[in-house]
Amino acid sequence: xxxxxxxxxxxxxxxxxxxxxxxxxxxxxxxxxxxxxxxxxxxxxxxxxxxxxxxxxxxxxxxxxxxxxxxxxxxxxxxxxxxxxxxxxxxxxxxxxxxxxxxxxxxxxxxxxxxxxxxxxxxxxxxxxxxxxxxxxxxxxxxxxxxxxxxxxxxxxxxxxxxxxxxxxxxxxxxxxxxxxxxxxxxxxxxxxxxxxxxxxxxxxxxxxxxxxxxxxxxxxxxxxxxxxxxxxxxxxxxxxxxxxxxxxxxxxxxxxxxxxxxxxxxxxxxxxxxxxxxxxxxxxxxxxxxxxxxxxxxxxxxxxxxxxxxxxxxxxxxxxxxxxxxxxxxxxxxxxxxxxxxxxxxxxxxxxxxxxxxxxxxxxxxxxxxxxxxxxxxxxxxxxxxxxxxxxxxxxxxxxxxxxxxxxxxxxx
Amino acid sequence: xxxxxxxxxxxxxxxxxxxxxxxxxxxxxxxxxxxxxxxxxxxxxxxxxxxxxxxxxxxxxxxxxxxxxxxxxxxxxxxxxxxxxxxxxxxxxxxxxxxxxxxxxxxxxxxxxxxxxxxxxxxxxxxxxxxxxxxxxxxxxxxxxxxxxxxxxxxxxxxxxxxxxxxxxxxxxxxxxxxxxxxxxxxxxxxxxxxxxxxxxxxxxxxxxxxxxxxxxxxxxxxxxxxxxxxxxxxxxxxxxxxxxxxxxxxxxxxxxxxxxxxxxxxxxxxxxxxxxxxxxxxxxxxxxxxxxxxxxxxxxxxxxxxxxxxxxxxxxxxxxxxxxxxxxxxxxxxxxxxxxxxxxxxxxxxxxxxxxxxxxxxxxxxxxxxxxxxx
Ligand SMILES: Cc1cc2nc3c(=O)[nH]c(=O)nc-3n(C[C@H](O)[C@H](O)[C@H](O)COP(=O)(O)OP(=O)(O)OC[C@H]3O[C@@H](n4cnc5c(N)ncnc54)[C@H](O)[C@@H]3O)c2cc1C
Numbered sequence: 001x002x003x004x005x006x007x008x009x010x011x012x013x014x015x016x017x018x019x020x021x022x023x024x025x026x027x028x029x030x031x032x033x034x035x036x037x038x039x040x041x042x043x044x045x046x047x048x049x050x051x052x053x054x055x056x057x058x059x060x061x062x063x064x065x066x067x068x069x070x071x072x073x074x075x076x077x078x079x080x081x082x083x084x085x086x087x088x089x090x091x092x093x094x095x096x097x098x099x100x101x102x103x104x105x106x107x108x109x110x111x112x113x114x115x116x117x118x119x120x121x122x123x124x125x126x127x128x129x130x131x132x133x134x135x136x137x138x139x140x141x142x143x144x145x146x147x148x149x150x151x152x153x154x155x156x157x158x159x160x161x162x163x164x165x166x167x168x169x170x171x172x173x174x175x176x177x178x179x180x181x182x183x184x185x186x187x188x189x190x191x192x193x194x195x196x197x198x199x200x201x202x203x204x205x206x207x208x209x210x211x212x213x214x215x216x217x218x219x220x221x222x223x224x225x226x227x228x229x230x231x232x233x234x235x236x237x238x239x240x241x242x243x244x245x246x247x248x249x250x251x252x253x254x255x256x257x258x259x260x261x262x263x264x265x266x267x268x269x270x271x272x273x274x275x276x277x278x279x280x281x282x283x284x285x286x287x288x289x290x291x292x293x294x295x296x297x298x299x300x301x302x303x304x305x306x307x308x309x310x311x312x313x314x315x316x317x318x319x320x321x322x323x324x325x326x327x328x329x330x331x332x333x334x335x336x337x338x339x340x341x342x343x344x345x346x347x348x349x350x351x352x353x354x355x356x357x358x359x360x361x362x363x364x365x366x367x368x369x370x371x372x373x374x375x376x377x378x379x380x381x382x383x384x385x386x387x388x389x390x391x392x393x394x395x396x397x398x399x400x401x402x403x404x405x406x407x408x409x410x411x412x413x414x
Numbered sequence: 415x416x417x418x419x420x421x422x423x424x425x426x427x428x429x430x431x432x433x434x435x436x437x438x439x440x441x442x443x444x445x446x447x448x449x450x451x452x453x454x455x456x457x458x459x460x461x462x463x464x465x466x467x468x469x470x471x472x473x474x475x476x477x478x479x480x481x482x483x484x485x486x487x488x489x490x491x492x493x494x495x496x497x498x499x500x501x502x503x504x505x506x507x508x509x510x511x512x513x514x515x516x517x518x519x520x521x522x523x524x525x526x527x528x529x530x531x532x533x534x535x536x537x538x539x540x541x542x543x544x545x546x547x548x549x550x551x552x553x554x555x556x557x558x559x560x561x562x563x564x565x566x567x568x569x570x571x572x573x574x575x576x577x578x579x580x581x582x583x584x585x586x587x588x589x590x591x592x593x594x595x596x597x598x599x600x601x602x603x604x605x606x607x608x609x610x611x612x613x614x615x616x617x618x619x620x621x622x623x624x625x626x627x628x629x630x631x632x633x634x635x636x637x638x639x640x641x642x643x644x645x646x647x648x649x650x651x652x653x654x655x656x657x658x659x660x661x662x663x664x665x666x667x668x669x670x671x672x673x674x675x676x677x678x679x680x681x682x683x684x685x686x687x688x689x690x691x692x693x694x695x696x697x698x699x700x701x702x703x704x705x706x707x708x709x710x711x712x713x714x715x716x717x718x719x720x721x722x723x724x725x726x727x728x729x730x731x732x733x734x735x736x737x738x739x740x741x742x743x744x745x746x747x748x749x750x751x752x753x754x755x756x757x758x759x760x761x762x763x764x765x766x767x768x769x770x771x772x773x774x775x776x777x778x779x780x781x782x783x784x785x786x787x788x789x790x
Binding site (some may be wrong): 278287290293294296297298300301302304305306308309311312314315316318319329332333336384386387388390391392394395396397398399400401 | 417418419664668671672679680682683684685687688689691692693695696699700701702703704706707725728729774776777778780781784787
């Protein structure tokens with residue numbers, strides 16, 4: 001069906017008028033949203049959606065914000081898991097997992113990186129062996145964000161060592177609630193511990209939880225990563241409710257967020273907090289320093305042009321062009337912006353920039369920016385990897401000569 | 415442009431301009447014109463008007479134009495910047511037409527615009543006095559009793575202009591904004607001498623005025639001045655031209671790198687080269703977004719234009735110069751030769767960078783106007 005902005009607004013408005021209740025139970029409400037197709041309206045009708053173009057997403061968000069309605073759960077990597085299952089899963093898997101992703105009942109994480117393979121994800125040495133009706137998993141993952149809260153993980157593991165590295169990988173849904181899975185938090189340079197080491201000792205994945213066929217792992221992981229890059233910096237979704245709303249559902253939501261958002265409290269800081277720059281430039285007086293002005297303006301110009309570039313990419317998609325590797329451009333822009341923001345915060349803060357904690361500038365937020373920005377150019381694929389992708393897939397430049405194309409068992413490893 | 419995407423009509427316009435310039439704006443011809451006293455090819459300049467119909471793109475139909483918008487004008491300019499097409503288009507169809515459109519009375523528009531839009535006349539705007547590091551439009555000279563004596567420099571295409579629109583203050587209000595004035599092209603008090611530009615694909619002149627009779631464009635007694643708007647419009651036009659040139663440079667880098675072999679493989683397989691190109695693409699895409707957004711702001715009469723115009727020019731300056739410098743580096747020794755084409759774009763990048771304000775000036779200005787950004 002053809003959607004128009006007015007049609008969406010009218011229909012959603014009347015749905016919210018008749019159904020939204022700030023004292024409803026959070027779970028009941030989200031199930032109601034899911035059944036009505038207003039949780040993820042851009043999804044297919046068959047799977048809780050309305051086939052609505054992405055372009056109207058903001059209209060939907062706007063209507064929710066207007067009445068302060070709570071939406072479906074979106075935090076963390078749950079939507080990456082969902083998009084991956086929508087693209088590559090089977091109906092039984094979609095039936096089993098999609099709803100609880102959206103209700104917030106189940107938490108997901110991404111089990112890709114390993115001590116020996118980060119940028120080179122296809123070098124995974126986590127072993128998957130089929131024994132009867134189960135895949136038996138042995139090995140280790142690392143930097144796994146939210147694993148300490150996770151119910152399920154998107155797992156990339158190797159089932160075949162005799163073929164070239166990209167061909168021997170498979171993709172699984174791993175249940176964390178079993179004895180073969182051990183999670184150890186890892187403390188980060190900014191003091192938080194949002195990522196973990198995850199060890200598998202004969203962990204089990206039923207065959208029914210394999211996504212795609214043997215050897216499809218790499219291709220499916222690319223889908224997950226493409227969605228991650230597209231949403232880079234946007235994983236932590238803020239609710240933009242206007243005004244103050246009261247009701248018991250908000251208390252339930254706040255309780256839930258204590259867990260769901262715990263690993264992400266520092267994510268805005270890692271993106272550089274460009275929003276703090278002008279207000280601080282005014283209070284610190286940096287706005288009238290000619291050297292500082294140049295750096296501040298460089299940052300604001302970069303940030304504004306990046307925003308317009310993202311809008312151009314979105315508009316192109318709405319005109320029917322497929323989502324392509326240009327997500328990498330946005331990710332690279334995000335790194336540049338974060339680095340420039342850290343530079344600007346430093347020069348506006350002066351010697352106070354060596355302090356941290358409650359008494360330090362912006363109650364420690366400036367220190368947290370300075371110590372979190374280095375993560376943005378690593379997580380989700382380093383800047384160097386983004387440049388490889390851009391030069392090869394957008395610009396059509398040649399690949400480097402490879403030394404890892406033979407059977408994986410013969411390839412040099414860490 | 416529907417907010418952030420070009421319409422089909424706009425894409426077709428770009429296509430047809432590109433095709434025309436591929437035929438008529440070859441580098442070979444440009445190189446010949448660099449030694450030509452006029453510096454441009456009359457027939458292919460006239461073809462813009464007669465054949466392509468982009469002479470007065472954004473000039474209303476009642477004044478002989480095509481009646482399209484500023485976005486369409488900027489599409490034409492981006493393509494011209496890409497092919498480095500040497501012509502007085504920027505001076506006449508953009509700067510002079512804008513001055514008349516913004517400042518002129520209805521009568522003046524009806525009088526002056528049709529010959530500009532048809533290509534019958536070449537006009538330009540005499541803006542600059544001396545080089546000034548902090549203020550683009552540092553105009554100090556005054557018109558006294560409808561007569562002007564003074565020297566204007568960096569006048570683009572002054573050497574071929576039939577009509578020079580003068581920017582000067584009104585002696586009655588020396589602290590006010592500059593105004594626009596018309597002179598008779600055959601006034602014996604006007605002397606035009608060529609200045610030598612590093613960029614011989616865009617000619618500049620010094621124009622001296624000696625007791626030249628001038629007539630105001632519009633109402634100079636009014637306090638209101640369109641001077642700032644004129645500058646913003648010019649910045650946006652130039653920024654769009656510049657991103658076109660930057661894009662050409664990037665494509666030439668990628669092309670060269672894919673073909674040049676060292677150490678037994680194409681240099682485009684080396685990360686030092688690939689990563690430079692990836693960074694360039696990002697800078698150029700950001701600059702395009704700035705330039706396109708600012709063009710749309712003109713089309714929409716958006717009050718945030720002054721801040722967008724400075725963003726567009728600063729971003730275009732930085733992207734074009736980076737592209738120019740990297741392009742020479744990526745080409746190696748051949749890139750530093752006269753025979754290689756890269757330096758033609760390098761020189762256009764450099765002359766455009768300093769025309770209408772360096773990035774330093776525009777960064778400062780965008781902060782002056784940043785309140786508009788917070789609103790817009
Ligand atoms: C905050 C944070 C959260 C994370 N969360 C997760 C998560 O939830 N799940 C998950 O699976 N992973 C996660 N990661 C891991 C992240 O994806 C990897 O750290 C990243 O891909 C880099 O891999 P690596 O650490 O092994 O570094 P390496 O790949 O060893 O890279 C080291 C350096 O070498 C460079 N390099 C490597 N290969 C190339 C090449 N081909 N060309 C040029 N340079 C190259 C890199 O750019 C880098 O500078 C997270 C990381 C961080 C920092």
